[in-house]
Amino acid sequence: MVIDKIKKVNKQEKIVKNEKASDRMIGKWVKCDNCKEILYKEEVHNNLSVCPICGKHFRLSARRRIKQIADEGTFQEIGSEILTKDPLHFEGYLKKVEALKEKTKIEEAVKCGICKINGEDAILAVMDGNFMMGSMGSAVGERITLAIETSIEKRLPLIIFCVSGGARMQEGIVSLMQMAKTSAALAKHNEAGLLYISVLTDPTTGGVTASFASLGDIILAEPDSLIGFAGPRVIEQTIRQQLPEGFEKSEFLLEHGFIDKIVERKDMKNVLYQLIKLHKN
Amino acid sequence: MITAWDRVTLAREIERPKALDYIENIFDDFMELHGDRNFGDDKSIIGGIAYLDAMPVTIIGEQKGKNARENIERNFGMPNPEGYRKALRLMKQAEKFGRPIITFIDTPGAYPGIGAEERGQGEAIARNMLEMSQLKVPIICIVIGEGSSGGALAIAVGDRIIMLENAVYSILSPEGFASILYKDASKAKEAAENMKITAKDLKNLNIIDKIIKEPESGAQNDFSAVIAELKQYIITSINDLEKLSKEELIENRYQKFRMMGK
Numbered sequence: 001m002v003i004d005k006i007k008k009v010n011k012q013e014k015i016v017k018n019e020k021a022s023d024r025m026i027g028k029w030v031k032c033d034n035c036k037e038i039l040y041k042e043e044v045h046n047n048l049s050v051c052p053i054c055g056k057h058f059r060l061s062a063r064r065r066i067k068q069i070a071d072e073g074t075f076q077e078i079g080s081e082i083l084t085k086d087p088l089h090f091e092g093y094l095k096k097v098e099a100l101k102e103k104t105k106i107e108e109a110v111k112c113g114i115c116k117i118n119g120e121d122a123i124l125a126v127m128d129g130n131f132m133m134g135s136m137g138s139a140v141g142e143r144i145t146l147a148i149e150t151s152i153e154k155r156l157p158l159i160i161f162c163v164s165g166g167a168r169m170q171e172g173i174v175s176l177m178q179m180a181k182t183s184a185a186l187a188k189h190n191e192a193g194l195l196y197i198s199v200l201t202d203p204t205t206g207g208v209t210a211s212f213a214s215l216g217d218i219i220l221a222e223p224d225s226l227i228g229f230a231g232p233r234v235i236e237q238t239i240r241q242q243l244p245e246g247f248e249k250s251e252f253l254l255e256h257g258f259i260d261k262i263v264e265r266k267d268m269k270n271v272l273y274q275l276i277k278l279h280k281n
Numbered sequence: 282m283i284t285a286w287d288r289v290t291l292a293r294e295i296e297r298p299k300a301l302d303y304i305e306n307i308f309d310d311f312m313e314l315h316g317d318r319n320f321g322d323d324k325s326i327i328g329g330i331a332y333l334d335a336m337p338v339t340i341i342g343e344q345k346g347k348n349a350r351e352n353i354e355r356n357f358g359m360p361n362p363e364g365y366r367k368a369l370r371l372m373k374q375a376e377k378f379g380r381p382i383i384t385f386i387d388t389p390g391a392y393p394g395i396g397a398e399e400r401g402q403g404e405a406i407a408r409n410m411l412e413m414s415q416l417k418v419p420i421i422c423i424v425i426g427e428g429s430s431g432g433a434l435a436i437a438v439g440d441r442i443i444m445l446e447n448a449v450y451s452i453l454s455p456e457g458f459a460s461i462l463y464k465d466a467s468k469a470k471e472a473a474e475n476m477k478i479t480a481k482d483l484k485n486l487n488i489i490d491k492i493i494k495e496p497e498s499g500a501q502n503d504f505s506a507v508i509a510e511l512k513q514y515i516i517t518s519i520n521d522l523e524k525l526s527k528e529e530l531i532e533n534r535y536q537k538f539r540m541m542g543k
Contacts, residue, residue, distance in 0.1 A: 087486060087542065088477045138542030145539070167430075167452050169462050172476050173488055176452045177541040179431060180438050183407055184414035184538050191415065209403035210391075210431040215411055229403035229431070230393030238393045248398055258401050 032056055034224075048265045057222045057265055059202060062111040062128035065161055069269050070115035070124060077113040078150055079143040084108060085171070087138065093170040097132075106131045108139045109164070112147040114156070118273040120280075122159055123151040127208075129163040136208055137168030141178025144212060148185040157195040157276050162213040166206020179211035186215050195279040197272060200227050200250070200259065218275060219259045220268075221250040227259075283447075283497060285473040285482075289455060291447040291499050292426045298500050298507075300327060300342030300385040303425060306508045307515070308333055308340065316367060320400060323364030325356045325388070326436075328371040330380070333516065339375035341368045341436050342385035345426070358427075359392035362405035365435050369409050372416060381419040381519045384436045389454060391432030406435040413438035414538070415531055419522035421515055424448045424480075424489075425500075440534050441518045442489045444480035445500055445507070450489070451478040488541060 030039045035054035044051065048068060049058040060068075066075050084097045101107060109131040115124050125147045127134045136144075144160065151158040167175040189196055198216030202225035209229050213219075221227060228248035236243055246252050253259045263271050291297065304311050308331035315322040328341045343360065346352030368384075375382045391402055413420060413436075420439030428437065428450035444450060452458070455469040458476055477483070480492040493511050496502045522530060 085542065088475070090475060141542055169452065169458060171542070172452050173450060173478070173483060174486065174542045176430065176434055177488060177538060179407075180410050180414070180434055181538045181541060183410035184438070184535050187411045187414045188535070190411070207431055210406040210435075211410065212407070214401070214404040214407040228398050229391065229406070230398065235393045235395065235398070239395065241395075243395065247395070256399050256401070258404055 050265050055223070055264070057202065057224065059129050059163070061130055062106070062126040062161075065126045066111065066113070066115070066124065068265070069117060069126075069159075069161075069272065070113075071117065071119065074116040075113045075124070076115070077111060079112050079146045080107065082108070082139050082142045082146070085138045085174075087174040088170065088172045090170040090172070096170075100131060104130050108143065109134045109136070110140045110143050112143050114150070114154070117159075117269060117276060120157075120273060120276045121154075122157045122272075122276060123147050123154070124159050124161075126161040127163045129165075129203075132168065133165030134163045134208070135165050135168040135175075136178050136211075137171040137175050138178060140168070141175075141181050144178075144182050145185045148182070148189050151194060151196075152189055152192050155192070155194065157197065157279060158189065159197045159199065159272060160212060160216075161199045161201060162204045162208055163201045164204055164206065164208035164213075166208060176207065179207045182212045183215060186212055190217075195276070197275055199263075199268070199272075200253075201225050203227070203231075205229070205231050214258070218261075220261050220263045220271065221253065221259045222268075223250055223262050223264060225250045227253050284470075285449070285476070285479050286455070286470040288447050288479050289427075289449055289469075289473050292449045294499060294501075295347060296499070296501050297426055298504055299347060300344045300387055300425065302504070303385055303423075303508070303511070304331065304340055304342060306504070307512045308338070311340065314371060317363040317370055319366060320363040323356075323361050323367060324354055325358050325360045325392075326364035326368050328368055333381075333383075333512075333519070336519070337378075337380050338519075339371055339380045339382045340385070341371060341382065343388040343433075343436065345387055356392060358388045359390060360388065360432060360435075361392050361394070361397050362400040362402050365391075365405040365409050368436050369405075369412055372413065372420075376416045376418050379418060381421070381522075382416070382439070383515060384420070384422045384439065386422060386424045386428045386433045386437050386450075387426035388429055388432045389427055390429040391435065406431045409435045410438050414534060417527040417531065419519050419530065420534075421518055423493075423511065423515075424450045427454075429454050438534075438538065440522050440530065440537070441491065441514075443491045443493060443511070443514065444483060444489050445493050446480050446495045447499060448480060449473075449478040450480075450483055451476055
């Protein structure tokens with residue numbers, strides 16, 4: 001098989017960095033999990049991490065997403081001093097977080113800041129699925145709330161890129177309350193007459209879907225992203241029926257009236273810019 | 282000693298008083314109002330107007346059944362989006378007419394179904410929290426049984442959050458938690474102990490304001506005492522909250538949730 005051959009070659013060259021992802025990311029090569037094509041990693045990277053063959057949008061780190069959206073050198077982080085808390089004193093939690101921080105060099109599941117988008121000022125919050133599935137604990141809730149409050153204070157448009165498995169289990173009820181906190185902050189933002197654009201990316205589920213992700217004045221989504229409150233597995237187990245094709249994908253949400261527009265990654269920055277410009281007084 | 286898991290069991294007992302029992306015993310002349318004006322009438326959430334002594338109030342409650350037939354009719358207290366939207370419609374109506382709002386929380390969670398997703402379960406929950414945070418009337422929220430996940434929080438953004446002593450309030454069910462974190466739903470008992478879900482835990486975490494005492498064997502075994510304490514606390518709270526200006530009321534509510542996890 002081609003893939004085995006690649007694996008072998010890569011192994012010899014000792015460039016397999018991430019063994020866990022070895023089925024998809026093999027050294028210099030990537031296998032698209034949608035069209036199954038073997039792709040040259042650099043080519044995918046240069047294509048905004050979109051499969052050049054089938055258009056599948058691969059998941060992005062917050063760092064790379066910010067690079068794609070913010071004008072070069074304009075992103076100034078806010079709230080980076082807000083770090084993971086352990087309100088329940090949950091066994092093993094902080095240890096796990098420390099190990100993850102060490103491994104990923106990511107501090108928490110969202111990065112917020114002020115930046116320019118084609119010259120227009122905006123507050124940008126970008127979640128990161130590489131950090132505990134982008135789950136929302138108190139640090140994520142605090143950072144997002146601070147971003148919303150900064151947006152109100154500076155009277156700037158707010159953009160949040162969502163990717164999340166939902167609430168942070170290890171923070172229990174405190175995690176749940178972040179849904180109320182962020183939604184209440186958005187209510188103030190709304191009262192202030194400011195623009196909030198929510199961008200849903202693969203996957204956006206659970207408590208994030210049931211709070212700030214669904215509250216945008218304008219809600220955009222990347223193609224073929226999983227978006228829902230309860231995930232497909234939970235629903236399947238509850239109703240004991242097979243789910244329809246394309247259930248909880250961006251296109252499904254568009255059809256049911258819950259998002260405004262599906263935007264490909266290559267067009268995202270420009271669409272955001274156009275929307276900011278349209279709302280400028 | 283009563284363990285967290287014991288409380289989960291008590292909170293779920295079929296004999297435990299449900300929202301309608303509280304409504305009938307605390308208020309007078311409850312008139313139920315129906316429908317979300319959009320899709321349907323969700324029987325897992327009830328709502329309407331009643332008198333609290335002489336004061337008209339709006340009441341919202343997640344309603345479980347007290348037997349199998351009722352539970353099927355009530356979808357085991359698991360609301361669909363139209364349930365949350367009915368609740369929101371009635372709460373906005375309360376605001377228009379200056380009525381305080383009292384909500385009763387008792388749900389295993391928002392219903393995870395195909396129709397629920399098609400009709401925007403996530404949006405419905407999110408919208409309720411956003412709107413509740415800005416309502417210009419006092420809101421008192423009482424967790425009477427199971428308060429599970431966003432399905433509970435969707436009617437629990439208020440000025441006073443109360444829990445019955447044997448009620449539980451959590452991010453999701455201990456079974457769900459165990460299956461996610463321990464990859465084993467049968468470890469629910471262990472999960473319940475670690476999740477901090479009892480009224481005492483939540484009081485210590487500053488999530489709730491008040492615990493209403495109940496007998497160790499459950500509220501049904503001395504319901505009149507439970508009702509008396511709860512009614513008194515509701516009245517005192519509303520009187521206190523009505524002294525505030527609308528701006529103060531909303532800002533205090535904002536700060537209450539703002540402090541959680543800070």
